[in-house]
Every structure is written in structure tokens, then in C-alpha cells.
Amino acid sequence: MTPILNFLIPTTDACRRSGPQDKIVFSSRVRLARNLRGAPFPGHAKKVDRVKAFDQLMPAVSRLPQAAPDPYAESMDKPTAQEKQILVERHLISREHATKTAGSGLVLNQEETLSIMVNEEDHLRMQSLLPGLQLHLAWKAIDEVDTCLQEQVEFAFHPQYGFLTACPTNLGTGIRVSAMLHLPGLVLAEQINQIIQAVSKLGLAVRGLYGEGTQALGNIFQISNQQTLGESEQEIVERLNKVVLQVIDHEEDARISQLEKRPNVLFNQIGRAYGILSHAHTISSNETMNLLSLLRLGVDLGLFPGTPRTLVDELFLLSQPAHLQLGRVEKLDADHRDVVRAEMLRQRVKGVSTPDHTKTTAKTESI
Amino acid sequence: MQCQVCKKAQAKVHYTQIHENQMKKVDLCDACAKENGINDPASFALTEIVLGLGASKKLEDGGGAPGNAGSEVTCIHCGFTSADLKKSGRLGCSECYGTFAEALESLLKNMHKGTQHRGKVPPNARRAIDLEARILQLESELKAAISREDFESAAQFRDAIKVARQPGAPV
Ligand SMILES: [Zn+2]
Ligand SMILES: [Zn+2]
Secondary structure, eight states: OOOHHHHHHHHHHHOOOTTTTTTTEEEEEEEEEOOOOTSSSSTOHHHHHHHHHHHHHHHHHOOGGGOOSSSSSEETTSOHHHHHHHHHHHSSSHHHHHHHOOTOOOEEETTSSSEEESSSSSEEEEEEESSSHHHHHHHHHHHHHHHHHHTOBOOOOTTTTTESSGGGGBTTTOOEEEEEEEHHHHHHHHHHHHHHHHHHHTTTEEESSSSTTTOOOEEEEEEEEEEOOOSSSSHHHHHHHHHHHHHHHHHHHHHHHEEEEEHHHHHHHHHHHHHHHHOOOOOHHHHHHHHHHHHHHHTTSSTTTOOOOHEEEEEEEEHHHHHHHTTTTTTTOOOHHHHHHHHHHHHHHHHSOOGGGGOOTTTTTTO | BOTTTTTSBBBEEEEEETTTEEEEEEEEEEEHHHTTTTTTTTTTTTTHHHHHHHHHHHHHOSOTTTSTTTOBBTTTOOOOBHHHHHHHHSSBBBTTTHHHHHHHHHHHHHHOSSSOOOOOOOOHHHHHHHHHHHHHHHHHHHHHHHHOOOOHHHHHHHHHHHHHHHTTOOO
């Protein structure tokens, strides 16, 4: 196996990590953007300048105590296009960074909770990624990394504008705080648009993580801050945390009310999702995401006793194009990929017992 | 349907998002969508595009102060031009924030909660900021002393400001 594939945690283990509120919150992420003082931003830098920044930053970043022990630290011309795509699907690098080659780099700790991109849009994009709702902890972790780096390198900073970034939307704190949420209840109850509106009023953005337009595939939404200048990091983190907690409450309520008002509709959808996932011979990515969302809801509602939620989370990951391609020599085209996806799903869902709506635990305790 | 950004190519990407209680629909061609990171849901913010469009319009309208209308501003540190800024919505280097300060001001006001950084400060910048705050404080005290015709105190404040402004002054 190549260095990066060897380095990455196997999907089963990666999905088994748990955190507070992880029934509804997949993960929490805090990202900081930083640039070297006096050096042109990567997008406008000549190759020599980019290499100079790379040569200065890579050793400093890979020797960070927070990245120890033995982090992955490589130039972006090392991983193949497919391997970069794997990193994107695991949320460890941005799509933009996947297009980078020599002159850009990646440092990743073994737990995959710390990922530092060198020469992305900014000289440094550092992210802390934790399972469940752990925004404060993620901020603390990346704050420590940043403080540690500030002892070794001088970042571009302006007394009024704060940390200077290539794009003015990141100016100031350079912080992007985000949480990835599973909200099937709010979507089924047709309350999701109200929630999105309410959250947008607070200067936060809600968008579907997968898919285009208004549809959010798999009912997976990302909530993140839009503004980075004019408030402190703590204020931003706290506001996002508060909003996420409220959205969780609404999601719980929506699930209970759907179960009370339209149990047949709910059980029907979950049952059909199970049927298709366990019997399809070709299935698109879009359909898969939406059905997996229902399967996950079924697990949450207690319809699949003995099936862990983490199995569904792993299927979300394994259904992505680069993960499907993994271990195959021939390049899969879209049609072939749908067949391979269905095959993988049939095999994995085979072990899941048929849904039993009498087993729902939802009425007696909080779902 | 035409792309809203380049107004040339056919729009293939349609994105709707609620922003400040308003539905914003954006139709883009593949190239412009890519340029705006719309194919990257993890980093894409619609506001960037919406504000970005407004921003470039603003730059066109108020482009250049009176007297040098039409003349293009160029960053002497990195060669980035106001046309580059208009086109990309990005800056070339950290000094560009000084170079394009005028054009950026209203843009930042619309984009962010405020225009004064209130977050983390690096240690060396902390010292400079503390000094700046001290000078501001002294200046307001100087003004107050003059207005109450307390010229003795005023002279003291003036001297203190002079000392504080000296390079390497203790904070
Ligand atoms: Zn276009
Ligand atoms: Zn510049």
C-alpha cells in the first residue's frame, strides 16, 4: 500500500469513534487560516515564493507536538488523484487542496483529528476535526497549534483587520467553525426551511453537505459561521454551539412528532430504504445517500436492534466514488460504479436484521 | 439560462440558499461555479458570491478616488492590481490590505460583524496595540486638559505622547 493509504485509519475504525450528541451531530470542525508575513499569498505567488513558504512551513508544522507521534507529512505531488479524493471524502483536505501538487503539502496526525494544509488558498489552513458535538474542544486544540506555531513563524497580522487572509471573507480571526448534522426529522416534518431561515438570521450558514441546490442529500447539513471579523473566536464558537444545541432539540421533537402523527409513513420509508439497500443491483450515489439517511434514522428509532449507527456511517463513506474505487485496478465509470456500490451495500446490509417497528424505543425514552 | 457571473456561458449550476431571510438563487456556468468554489460544499459560501458580485460592482462604481479616475491601483509589494481584485475577489499579499484599503472598506463592513478585529492577537502585535491604545488615551486626556485650560497637565500629556511615540518605547 502507498504511504497515505497505509497511514489512514481503516474506515470501520474511523467511523467507530464517538462523541457527545453523535446521534445527530456527525462531527465538529474548527479551521484557522494563517499567512506568512511579507510573503505573497499562494494564489498569487510565483513558484519560487511558494516553494520558499513550503520549505519554511513544512518542517515547523510537521514537528508540532500536537501532530506527534509520526505524522503524515508530504508534498501534494506524492498522493495520486484518487488518494487525494479519498482525503476529500474523509473531510481531511478541501477540494481545492486536492488539485494542488508540488509546492503544497499536507500534515496529518495519526488520529486524523488534526489536518494542516500548506499552500492552499492561504499559506496555512489548519483544522481540528472531532466526532460529535465538540466545538469548544476543537477550538482549543487548534488554538494551541496556532499559538505554538506563532512562536516559530511570524504571521501576517494587522491591528485593525487581524490575521490577513487571501480572501477578505476569512479576515480577522481566520476562523471557520462548523458542525455536520443529520436532520431527517426536520426534513420529513417539512420544518427544515424554517430552521435554515432562523439560523441564517444569526449570521450563520446552513447548507447541504452533498448535492446541489436546495436538496441536501442524505439529510446532512453543515452549519458554519459566515463572519470572521468583529468578534472573538470564543464568541463565534459559543454562538454556533448554542445554535447547534437548539437545532438538535428541534430535530428530536420533529422525530417524536412524526412518530406520533405519521408512524406508517415513517416506518414505510425506513422499511423501503432497507429493502432497496439490501436488494438493489445498481444504485446511484444520490439515492444511496437518501436511503442511508433513513436507515440511520431507523437505527436511532430502535428499529434495527443490534445494528450500530457506526455501520451506517461507514456505508456513507464507502459509497463515495473514491472509496468505491479503492483496491480496484480498472477505472470505474459512473454506471459501473452504481453496480459496485449496490454490491457493496447488499453485502454490508445483509447482516442487518429486518426492521421491526414494534421495537421502537422512541416512545418510552428520548430517541 | 445565462451564467450570472460571466454573462456568457450557459448556466449549469443552480444554487439556492437563504441569506438574511431572502432566497438567493444563483445560476452559474461550470467555469464560474468552479472559480467560486461552488463545487466544494465544504468551503463554499453563497454570501461570498453574492457579496463578491456587489463588491466588484462597488469597485467599478467608485473605482479610484476623484482625480485618478480610471487609473488602476497596483500593490507595490506584489504587483496585484485592482483589476485582479475585481476579478478574483482575493488579494495578492498581506500588504494589499493597505493598498486597496479604500475599496475594501465598505466591502468589509457589509461582509463582517465589525471592521475591528476582536480575536486572538500575536504576542508582538499585542505590544504594538497596547502602545497605540495608550497613545489614544493620552491624546484624549491632552484634549481634555487643553479645553479646561489646564496647560500644565497638557504639557505633561504632550511629553508623555512624545515619549510613547519613540521607537522602542516601554509600554
Ligand atoms: Zn460563467
Ligand atoms: Zn500585495
